[in-house]
Structures are given as C-alpha cells and as structure tokens.
C-alpha cells in the first residue's frame with residue numbers, strides 16, 4: 421500500500437469517526453422543541469417604556485392624566501412621563517436586543533401619539549414617523565416586530581367625550597385607529613395584536629377602580645362613581661366588538677396583500693382545582709371562564725361561555741345577529757401572558773371569605789397559593805405568586821384542547837424583583853429570574869413536544885420599566901435601569917437568555 425492510499429484510508433476512517441460521533445451526539449441531545457421559525461423575543465409597552473409624554477405633538481392619554489392625579493393608586497407616586505425614555509433611546513435598546521440574539525420584539529403603539537384626539541382630530545405625522553423609524557431599525561437587525569395596538573393606554577379625549585369603553589362609540593374609534601396602523605405599518609409588521617389583557621383592564625378600571633378610569637362600587641372598591649357588577653361586562657363587550665371591527669378591516673382590506681396575522685392577548689394564570697371534588701373542578705373551570713374564556717369564547721365561537729351565561733343571565737350584553745356572524749374564529753393566534761398559578765376552590769356550594777373571584781359576578785371561586793399550608797410552588801416575591809413552571813405547560817395545553825390548537829404565542833412571561841431597597845449589585849445577579857425563565861421555557865418545550873402549536877415566546881421585559889400601579893418598584897428587566905441616569909446594564913438573566921436562544925435557533 422503506497423503512502424497516498426494509506427493517507428486516504430486514514431482520512432476516510434477519521435471522517436467516519438466524526439460522522440458516528442455527530443450522530444451519537446445528536447441522538448443523545450434530542451432536537452430542540454422550538455421550530456426554526458420560532459420567535460424568541462422580549463416585550464414592552466408604550467406607556468411603560470416610551471416617556472416623551474408631551475413630545476412632538478403627542479396627546480394626553482388616560483394614564484398620563486391618571487398618574488398626575490393626587491391620590492391615585494401608584495405605589496411610589498411615580499408616572500410614565502419619562503419612563504425609560506425608549507422614545508429617544510430606541511436605537512440603543514435595539515442594540516441590546518441584537519446582542520441578546522432575539523429575532524423578535526413586541527412593543528405597543530401609543531394611540532395618543534398617533535391620534536392625539538382619537539378620530540376627532542388630525543393624525544400626528546411625527547407619531548407615525550417614530551414608529552416607522554422603530555420598525556425599520558428593528559428590521560435592519562433582523563428583528564421582527566410584533567405590534568400591540570393598545571396596552572391599557574388610549575387618548576384621554578375618548579374618556580372625556582363619551583366614557584371610553586363604556587360607550588359603543590369606542591368601537592368606531594378603535595377601528596379607525598387600527599386602519600391607520602395597518603395602512604402605515606402593515607407592509608412591514610406581520611404580527612398584530614389588538615388588545616393586551618382586557619380582562620385585567622376592565623377588572624382594574626371598572627371593578628376595583630385601581631386603573632383609570634377608576635370606576636367601581638362597594639364592596640369592590642371606593643370610587644366616586646361606577647358599578648362594579650355591571651360596567652366590567654359593558655366595557656368588555658365593547659372591547660370584543662372593537663377587536664372584531666379591527667379584524668374585519670384587516671381581513672377584508674389588508675391581510676391578503678400584507679400577509680400578516682392578527683391576535684388577541686390575555687392574562688392567562690393557571691388555576692389548579694384545590695381538590696378532586698367536582699365542585700372544585702367546576703370552580704377552576706369557572707375561574708377560566710370569567711377571565712380568559714370571557715373574551716376567547718365569543719371571539720372564537722361567537723358566544724359568551726356557558727358558565728357566565730348561567731350565572732349572569734341578563735347582566736351579560738347580547739350580540740346581534742350581524743355581530744355573531746363576524747364572531748367566528750376572529751383571530752389568527754392567541755397571545756398568552758403567563759406569570760402565575762393558583763389553587764382554586766368552589767364558593768358556589770361552600771362558604772368562602774370575601775375576596776377576588778368569590779362574588780356572583782366574578783363566578784363564585786376563590787384562589788389561594790397554598791393547599792393545607794403547603795404552597796403550590798416555591799413562593800416568589802411578586803404579588804403572592806409562586807414558582808410553578810408546570811402552570812405554563814398546563815395553560816398552553818388547556819388552550820390547545822379547548823380551542824382546537826389555534827396557534828399560540830407566549831406574549832409575556834417574566835419575574836419581578838420587588839424589594840425597593842435592593843442594591844444594583846443584588847439586582848444584576850438575578851439567579852432567581854434565570855431559574856424562573858429556564859423553568860417556564862422547559863415546561864413550554866414539553867407542551868410543544870406534546871403537540872401544542874406555540875409559535876413564539878417573549879420575556880417580560882427587555883428593561884426594568886414603569887409597572888403600572890407598582891410604579892418603578894417592581895423590576896422585570898433582563899437589563900437593569902438606573903432611573904437617575906437611565907443607564908442600562910445587562911443582568912445575569914440577559915447572558916443566560918442569549919445563550920439559551922443561541923442553542924435553540
């Protein structure tokens with residue numbers, strides 16, 4: 421055998437060895453559960469991030485007005501006037517996203533920046549320009565925008581003129597705004613969300629009165645005006661019909677040429693029956709009915725959930741025949757914001773102490789984080805929540821089964837540091853956040869492997885930000901923000917997320 425033959429046999433054998441090794445490695449490392457088209461991103465919203473509340477022709481919105489009122493519910497008496505100044509720092513923030521390796525960014529539009537007076541005034545071209553610049557700069561870095569049209573904020577004009585969501589006029593305003601968004605940005609935006617967590621919005625705005633427009637009645641809260649047992653259903657009804665109107669416009673005027681999809685986001689806690697009794701299992705189902713299915717059932721199947729109809733009767737508004745025709749799979753994906761899980765017990769047949777969920781108009785159920793003194797998962801700081809990542813798999817599987825596996829996107833999942841006196845050093849070494857995100861992503865991958873059609877996952881949030889009534893006390897960011905200098909610093913979780921993404925796309 422000459423030297424050349426020996427060399428080529430050697431080369432052949434070493435190539436075979438590498439091949440076997442690679443095969444062995446890939447069979448011991450199962451392929452990622454996340455398909456190659458999967459969206460990995462971070463989420464934000466206009467009022468919580470942008471600041472610049474009076475810049476370049478923006479009108480006042482409901483949160484601008486609310487946060488400036490003495491006696492509001494904001495824990496640190498702060499507001500979003502500056503927030504994290506994303507309006508001026510968006511290029512820096514896109515660089516942070518790019519260095520994480522995300523392929524998507526969820527943000528919301530400030531309605532009053534585009535339409536300072538709703539449909540009663542001119543379009544503010546500077547507002548359109550801001551979002552055009554933001555979208556273009558994202559696309560340059562291969563980051564796909566997922567755009568929420570409104571995340572709790574809307575022009576104050578609509579509140580002052582006709583009481584915003586309590587009036588059917590709000591449907592017309594939203595449709596008008598949505599049309600402008602599709603027309604201005606739809607050539608580049610392929611994922612739209614109409615509303616973010618309207619379940620939270622109407623509960624806080626009209627039942628407990630803890631969000632603007634601060635309407636409620638006793639015993640749910642202490643407001644100057646409102647009806648906690650009626651108004652949440654009226655506001656929700658108008659929001660559902662506003663969503664339908666926007667979807668109708670998108671599907672008839674834009675979707676075919678623009679080729680995007682449109683969805684609706686809900687606050688999807690997981691409710692675990694506290695026992696195997698039929699009463700507790702039905703109570704857990706009622707908890708889902710009175711929170712998420714309240715919106716999804718009409719939008720997908722054209723009627724309110726039976727659990728709500730049976731209990732509420734005529735308190736629930738009706739849909740007209742024409743509306744019912746439009747209420748037929750009026751979304752392309754369900755946006756799932758998942759943070760926490762709770763035990764649920766029945767309050768229809770058993771006595772419960774008054775609290776969230778227990779009244780008739782909330783569906784007669786009570787939530788708790790413990791069963792016989794044992795927590796559902798390791799307690800975490802935020803709002804009595806627990807680390808129970810199985811809740812992610814369970815809620816996604818629940819939605820898959822109930823709604824025939826309509827595509828889903830996890831539009832928010834995140835962990836808050838809530839101690840106001842923590843040092844920057846402590847906040848940056850955020851091992852608890854890493855554990856939370858890793859656990860939830862792992863549970864999500866299990867749901868996907870078992871067949872759930874989930875197309876994306878967004879961490880709440882890229883940065884620490886203004887957290888509604890928790891002000892700047894709650895910090896959800898992968899990046900720490902120094903609120904004096906607005907300097908952004910990556911936390912351990914940013915490094916971890918970057919590595920996770922690189923291993924999965």
Ligand code: BGC
Pocket residue numbers: 465468571616617620687757832880887888896
């Ligand atoms: C909301 C976000 C909020 C997050 C964390 C979600 O309910 O959609 O706007 O910041 O929770 O509190």
